[in-house]
Amino acid sequence: SIPEHMREAWRKFSPRGFTTKEEFEAEAVKHIETTLARSLFNCDELAAYSGTALAFRDRLIIDWNKTQQRQTFADQKRIYYLSLEFLMGRALDNAMLNVGLKNVAKEGLADLGFRIEDIIEQEHDAALGNGGLGRLAACFLDSMATLNYAAWGYGLRYRYGIFKQEIQDGYQVEIPDYWLDFNPWEFPRHDVTVDVQFYGWVNKYTDDQGKQIVSWQDGEIVTATAYDVPVPGYGTPTVNNLRLWSSKASSGEFDFAKFNSGEYESAVADEQRAETISAVLYPNDNLERGKELRLKQQYFWCAASLHDIVRRFKKSQRKWSEFPDQVAIQLNDTHPTLAIVELQRILVDMEGLEWDAAWDIVTRTFGYTNHTVLPEALEKWSVPLIQNLLPRHLQLIYEINLYFLQSVERRFPKDRDLLGRVSIIEESQPKMVRMAFLAIVGSHKVNGVAELHSDLIKTTIFKDFVKVYGPDKFTNVTNGITPRRWLHQANPRLSELIASKLGNYEFLKDLTLLNKLEPYVDDKDFKKEWAEIKYANKVRLAQHIQKTKGYSVNPKALFDIQVKRIHEYKRQQLNIFGVIHRYMAIKAMSPDERKKLVPRVSVFGGKAAPGYWMAKTIIHLINKVGEVVNKDPDVGDLLKVVFLEDYNVSKAEIIIPASDISEHISTAGTEASGTSNMKFVLNGGLIIGTLDGANIEITREIGEQNIFLFGNLSEDVEDLRHHHFYGDYQMNPELLKVFDFIKKGTFGDEGAFGALISGIAEHGDYYLVSDDFNSYCQTQDLIDEAYKDQDSWVSKSITSVARMGFFTSDRCINEYADGIWNIEPLQVKEENEVRSRT
Ligand code: AZC
Structure with missing residues (x-):
């Protein structure tokens, strides 16, 4: 390292990082004009993103250096x-929020002729x-x-x-x-x-x-x-x-x-x-x-x-x-x-x-x-x-x-x-x-x-x-999620509303503070705002669907979402069979019955491993059902089926805040935890789920009346499989009707779905789709009923969010630190102290 008597220039010139709008603009423009060799004549959104990202990157790296010095010096x-x-x-949105300079960047970018949302979108x-x-x-x-x-x-x-x-x-x-x-x-x-x-x-x-x-x-x-x-x-x-x-x-x-x-x-x-x-x-x-x-x-x-x-x-x-x-x-x-x-x-x-x-x-x-x-x-x-x-x-x-x-x-x-x-x-x-x-x-x-x-x-x-x-x-150590990305970043309006009631954003660092929302569960104005935010998030998702899929869905419908990797144990097939069952029911309904029905948008998203043929078949079925149902004028807004392509983290940030109901319906005992269940509830969505993974603890925290549980218990799975193995079981008759409907060619070439059906109807139904089908459909009906009472629905939503404090990854990390790593956090010293010591 540089000898003590030669450190003056270092101290004098080591960068401090921007904090004001003007300083941010100066940094961004410098990067655009020098690092990227662009100018105001050819600065597109990608270049503006790059300049902004580099400005924030520089700022992070100043603190990164100090953190590393601090940690080396502390020698813990x-x-x-x-x-x-x-x-x-x-990374950009997250960096801006975590260092507390998103507003600075927003105003600075506006001065430079850009909207911050468009700039954030540029990042891969x-x-x-x-x-x-x-x-x-x-x-x-x-x-x-x-x-x-x-x-x-x-x-x-x-x-x-x-x-x-x-x-x-x-x-x-x-x-x-x-x-x-x-x-x-x-x-x-x-x-x-x-x-x-x-x-x-x-x-x-x-x-x-x-x-x-x-x-x-x-x-x-x-x-x-x-x-x-x-x-x-x-x-x-x-x-x-x-x-x-x-x-x-x-x-x-x-x-x-x-x-x-x-x-x-x-x-x-x-x-x-x-x-x-x-x-x-x-x-x-x-x-x-x-x-x-x-x-x-x-x-x-x-x-x-x-x-x-x-x-x-x-x-x-x-x-x-x-x-x-x-x-x-x-x-x-x-x-x-x-x-x-x-x-x-x-x-x-x-x-x-x-x-x-x-x-x-x-x-x-x-x-x-x-x-x-x-x-x-x-x-x-x-x-x-x-x-x-x-x-x-x-x-x-x-x-x-x-x-x-x-x-x-x-x-x-x-x-x-x-x-x-x-x-x-x-x-x-x-x-x-x-x-x-x-x-x-x-x-x-x-x-x-x-x-x-x-x-x-x-x-x-x-x-x-x-x-x-x-x-x-x-x-x-029960899993957790970071409320910074999954509440504050993904759902800024909800975060802001919560902060307005709690007085500040401390809940983002101590999520248990959310319980201070409980007194507002019956507050009319608060509930109205709460519902408006959910609706606005649904509109945002509807626009995304319009843009990427080319058709419109009604944001007033119940948004029912299942996004996660496609896997037989996660049972997207149960969901899509349920959707077909609903479609068949609608087709058989009188106009009066239809009027009473809650319109639904069933949204799916997720990737299948390229070599996982059955998972790909499930994707195929979802898309084919969508093609038929979405074009059926007889059904109209009552049911839409959407498969969103290329589900990833940034799409999750749009999708998750927009759910009314999300599905966490694995065969009991197979989903170790699940973490999207936590994200959905934290964003005011209710969930339908099996007694599996973290669903169980979520239920314990938010209360049984605020979650829709169904299906067999994990302790019974082995027995059920045993019976299946010896051919000793009855297929659910409603599910058989769904299978017949598919086999008729309703969704195109029935052969394409043969293995999916026979795996359940003839080869043991390892994931217990048939065993849980009845209870799944009944629970979906309960959801429809519950959704009609919007007032009580919103109360459930608020109560659930208020009780989600346990599921922050901060709690989780502290448990690891305590019980496994035996480590304490590092005290963050004042800047000057660090500087003079290193
Ligand atoms: C997943 C589990 O399937 C999921 O339930 C859990 O929430 C997540 O880990 C985080 O703990 N497991 C995997 O993705 N992969 C493997 C090999 O387990």
């Missing part, structure tokens, strides 16, 4: 959140995730920064995020999402690199001093380069870091020998192979496929992150035994489990620690969050695959397993079966490494993401580990 424990997915969405979503798991990681980053925790996210910088979805002739078509054309929110750190090794072989020998040396040799080196993304907290100067790794052929390695000998092509091919590692996000949600490239991604990212963390720790010159006092690493599902093995390798092979001392450090460092009990999502990697790609890691996994099984055997000497059941290695053909088991053995805490889910993991998939470790290792 840090959280490292390892996630293969960060579904961040847009950062869509480095599939669904709930990735968006949860993004909410956590927001909360950790807002609460002033010293926390880093670590992920991969995919060149292609989740694909863009188009619907062509009713079918999903995937378009690549190349999002890095212009991304002002990342800082390449070409000086921060880690060389990551693959393949090769393990050399074990004894050195001159008689010491056992293990060295992993040869193979291939790929370089990880860091790209840093600033993560601003709300109403605090803390700006944390999300570090994303990008892969390149090792610079030393770019084969000059090959190049000089004329093998240009193969030299370039090596380079491309290396770059492939961080090229694309795997588009599966709750499904694991065991592809080698995916394993490469996982190791590449884990190794780069671990070496980065260890490098930072080593600067403190502490003893290794203090590592867990400085470092907490949270594994977002099993995708980063190799980090456990990598840390053990660093400590034993590279730093020369004894096995037990090293393993003690490892287990005190890691925590593991499980996000699903679905068997198809539980990761297993084949032993031969790991053997080839990561030969040393396979040895370490076997050793970890050996010591673990020995300890189990000592405690349960007579239980041979138990050993087989808890072994990290599955004795199949080929043998498989069970990543969840490795994650449990290598962590000090394991948590599920909602109460029911955390109970289920203890009684089903991890039952034997409860026996081995006792129940205390397993805990629950």
Whole structure:
């Protein structure tokens, strides 16, 4: 660093960041005219966005630098959140709101000739995730920064995020999402690199001093380069870091020998192979496929992150035994489990620690969050695959397993079966490494993401580990969402109305303050405003539908929304069968009956994994139903069916505030938590749902009278499936009528939907669609009735919002900090104090 006596100029000129409209304009114009080489003669909205984003980026980076200095200086424990997915969405609006300068930017942009809404729209979503798991990681980053925790996210910088979805002739078509054309929110750190090794072989020998040396040799080196993304907290100067790794052929390695000998092509091919590692996000949600490239991604990212963390720790010159006092690493599902093995390798092979001392450090460092009990999502990697790609890691996994099984055997000497059941290695053909088991053995805490889910993991998939470790290792942290994005940003008018009653925006930092809304539940004026805001949000969505789909829907109708990944367990099929049932009912109604009916707009949105054929069939059916129903003049406004293409974070910000009812209707016991359920209720929508995931806790908080629950309970699912399996069940007759209606060709080629129908009618109905159909339809009728009483509906809406305080991700992060990470927030010191000390 610069010697003390030469720091004067630094102090004098280090930028302070804009705070006024004029300062913002100066920054934006400077960027437009210099960085972008544009002028007032050719500044379009995209250029105006770029200039604005760069101005805010600069401002964030000033606080980012100070935050990093503060955290380094404080030298306290840090959280490292390892996630293969960060579904961040847009950054500009969030940055403006979190630093409290959106109005400044709005006025400044108006001076420059632009509307802020149009400018915000220019930004491409950062869509480095599939669904709930990735968006949860993004909410956590927001909360950790807002609460002033010293926390880093670590992920991969995919060149292609989740694909863009188009619907062509009713079918999903995937378009690549190349999002890095212009991304002002990342800082390449070409000086921060880690060389990551693959393949090769393990050399074990004894050195001159008689010491056992293990060295992993040869193979291939790929370089990880860091790209840093600033993560601003709300109403605090803390700006944390999300570090994303990008892969390149090792610079030393770019084969000059090959190049000089004329093998240009193969030299370039090596380079491309290396770059492939961080090229694309795997588009599966709750499904694991065991592809080698995916394993490469996982190791590449884990190794780069671990070496980065260890490098930072080593600067403190502490003893290794203090590592867990400085470092907490949270594994977002099993995708980063190799980090456990990598840390053990660093400590034993590279730093020369004894096995037990090293393993003690490892287990005190890691925590593991499980996000699903679905068997198809539980990761297993084949032993031969790991053997080839990561030969040393396979040895370490076997050793970890050996010591673990020995300890189990000592405690349960007579239980041979138990050993087989808890072994990290599955004795199949080929043998498989069970990543969840490795994650449990290598962590000090394991948590599920909602109460029911955390109970289920203890009684089903991890039952034997409860026996081995006792129940205390397993805990629950119910998911949460950030109210900054999901209330304040997505629904500014509602946020403002709430603030007007509560006196300020403190509720955005302490969401339990929402309970102060309860006294207004019967306040006529307040209710009127509340309802007006919902209506305005519905109008906004109706305009979006008009613009993207080309037809109009009536904003006075009941908006019934289901947006999330398309998956059989989430049961969009139950919803669309219900819609068909309603359509059939309408067709059979007399004019008088029709008059009494509440008009409905059924909105669907969500992507299907490109290889998930059944999910794509469901999308196809929804679109075909829409084509028929929306054109049926006999039905008119009574029913509309809309499939919104390319559901993503920024579309969620428009869709969620516009719902009257949203659907969270998974087969009980399958949806670990769900988080959109929380977003919808926080925006004053009511929900229909099964007793699954966080729906249960939402019910407990807001009250049974404010939610529409239906369907079988999770404890009965196994029995029902058993009966199905033995053909011992009756299909619901109303559902059969729906099937007949489809089979008649009402929605086009009935063959297209054959497998969807037969999966339910003939092949066991694994997701219990038929079992829940009756109760689902009846509950929908109750919703219609309830909606007719708008006054009571609005009361339910207000009461629910008032009681949603629990579901902020701030609460969630504090629980992790307390119960798993053992870490305190960092006191944010006054600016000058920091400056003078660093
Ligand atoms: C999801 C769960 O399906 C969802 O219920 C939960 O809300 C979310 O995680 C956040 O915890 N799980 C996944 O997306 N993926 C995997 C592999 O579990």
